[in-house]
Amino acid sequence: MAGNRAVVYTGPGKVEVSDIDFPGLVLRDGPGVNPRNVGRKCEHGVILKVVSTNICGSDQHMVRGRTTAPSGLVLGHEITGEVIELGRDVEFIKKGDLVSVPFNIACGRCRSCKERNTNVCLNVNPDRPGSAYGYVDMGGWVGGQSEYVMVPYADFQLLKFPDKEQAMEKIRDLTMLSDIFPTGYHGAVSAGVRPGSTVYVAGAGPVGLAAAHSAQLLGAAVVIVGDLNGERLAQARSFGCETVNLSEHANLGEQIEQILGVPEVDSAIDCVGFEAHGHGHGHTEAPATVLNSIMEVTRAGGRLGIPGLYVTGDPGAIDNDAKVGTLKIRFGLGWAKSHTFVTGQTPVMQYHRELMMSILNGKAQIAKAVNATVISLDDAPRAYQEFDKGAARKFVIDPHGLIK
Numbered sequence: 001m002a003g004n005r006a007v008v009y010t011g012p013g014k015v016e017v018s019d020i021d022f023p024g025l026v027l028r029d030g031p032g033v034n035p036r037n038v039g040r041k042c043e044h045g046v047i048l049k050v051v052s053t054n055i056c057g058s059d060q061h062m063v064r065g066r067t068t069a070p071s072g073l074v075l076g077h078e079i080t081g082e083v084i085e086l087g088r089d090v091e092f093i094k095k096g097d098l099v100s101v102p103f104n105i106a107c108g109r110c111r112s113c114k115e116r117n118t119n120v121c122l123n124v125n126p127d128r129p130g131s132a133y134g135y136v137d138m139g140g141w142v143g144g145q146s147e148y149v150m151v152p153y154a155d156f157q158l159l160k161f162p163d164k165e166q167a168m169e170k171i172r173d174l175t176m177l178s179d180i181f182p183t184g185y186h187g188a189v190s191a192g193v194r195p196g197s198t199v200y201v202a203g204a205g206p207v208g209l210a211a212a213h214s215a216q217l218l219g220a221a222v223v224i225v226g227d228l229n230g231e232r233l234a235q236a237r238s239f240g241c242e243t244v245n246l247s248e249h250a251n252l253g254e255q256i257e258q259i260l261g262v263p264e265v266d267s268a269i270d271c272v273g274f275e276a277h278g279h280g281h282g283h284t285e286a287p288a289t290v291l292n293s294i295m296e297v298t299r300a301g302g303r304l305g306i307p308g309l310y311v312t313g314d315p316g317a318i319d320n321d322a323k324v325g326t327l328k329i330r331f332g333l334g335w336a337k338s339h340t341f342v343t344g345q346t347p348v349m350q351y352h353r354e355l356m357m358s359i360l361n362g363k364a365q366i367a368k369a370v371n372a373t374v375i376s377l378d379d380a381p382r383a384y385q386e387f388d389k390g391a392a393r394k395f396v397i398d399p400h401g402l403i404k
């Protein structure tokens, strides 16, 4: 049997590349696997040879020790690969197909899946609705920052690229379909972005940059990206965004007024989440900052897209309330302005096919927007460190050296 190597979380601040089991069409016991998922048969699944698998800001929450992720957890939920083995019940996906895997795991059979809310599938995680590969509290499905990975419910979940050769040419873009491109796009759609909109995007990490590019694709008149990291803001300017450096300017509304002539936008998107910092010099962590500031700067009747992740348990939080996910949000302001809030995991399958078509037909340049940077599996621990320091890059692991 072939071996398998993977990126494994070994404790706060630490990841290693280790040997792990070659996947089978069953969910075996291991670190983070929910006892009620152990032994679960997956004849509806496939084994993929991983072609590309990206490091995400969501992984960093675990690696920074800000979750209850156990040591030994195999990381990775952004997976693109080639099918090398089929379960008995797989009917339509074939060996050799090159596919994008939605980071949410979804059965295709429950009420949520039938309503296209694959982000809260009821059958894949015994603890709560919703699941993902290589993630704490998500049922224990083994992560895909590895050479090989098992993907269940293959016929339902996998997005097959129509032409393998063409797909390999555009793999730096297509690899973003497993998470951040749909996530940024979902943020923009749920914030009501349309032609002529003015948009504020909080965060210039890969998700923020994907949201900014998505807002452009949706026809926004002006896209303003805010962050405390100058290098990431320069990346946002490289594809036509306006920027606000929040470590230099504490008042976001004033900065928006300088750009738009008014201190408010039509739509705002939180691409930061619970590890948000406050604004201004000497900023420290202040988890409700982005939620409160987007309520302030979004017009009455506007919509707030909130893909940024908020947790129900954070051992490293700044106070006891935040340790259980209770934040000091000025909800009265949002109520007074009749704001609509859209939160949660992205239902990737609602968007990935259309965004694939935009990539394949040259309409979307997501790899350029997020500065996709291809690395080997062995380089992953270094990339985790650089990404944690705020590198203006989206790291794409190429475990088999297949990307030109």
Ligand SMILES: NC(=O)c1ccc[n+]([C@@H]2O[C@H](COP(=O)([O-])OP(=O)(O)OC[C@H]3O[C@@H](n4cnc5c(N)ncnc54)[C@H](O)[C@@H]3O)[C@@H](O)[C@H]2O)c1
Residues within 6 Å of the ligand: 056, 057, 058, 059, 060, 061, 179, 180, 183, 202, 203, 204, 205, 206, 207, 208, 226, 227, 228, 229, 232, 246, 271, 272, 273, 274, 275, 276, 277, 278, 279, 289, 290, 306, 307, 308, 309, 310, 344, 345, 346, 390
């Ligand atoms: N909803 C989903 O399905 C989904 C999917 C993917 C990622 N996410 C989440 O989206 C968030 C962003 O992901 P990422 O990969 O870009 O992470 P990232 O950590 O690379 O980027 C976050 C950025 O926010 C900046 N920031 C901190 N405080 C800020 C503030 N007050 N205002 C503006 N910017 C601020 C940081 O400097 C950093 O550049 C994370 O919370 C991640 O978990 C959610």
Ligand SMILES: [Zn+2]
Residues within 6 Å of the ligand: 055, 056, 057, 058, 059, 077, 078, 103, 179, 180
């Ligand atoms: Zn992700």
Ligand SMILES: [Zn+2]
Residues within 6 Å of the ligand: 106, 107, 108, 109, 110, 111, 112, 113, 114, 120, 121, 122, 123
């Ligand atoms: Zn389901």
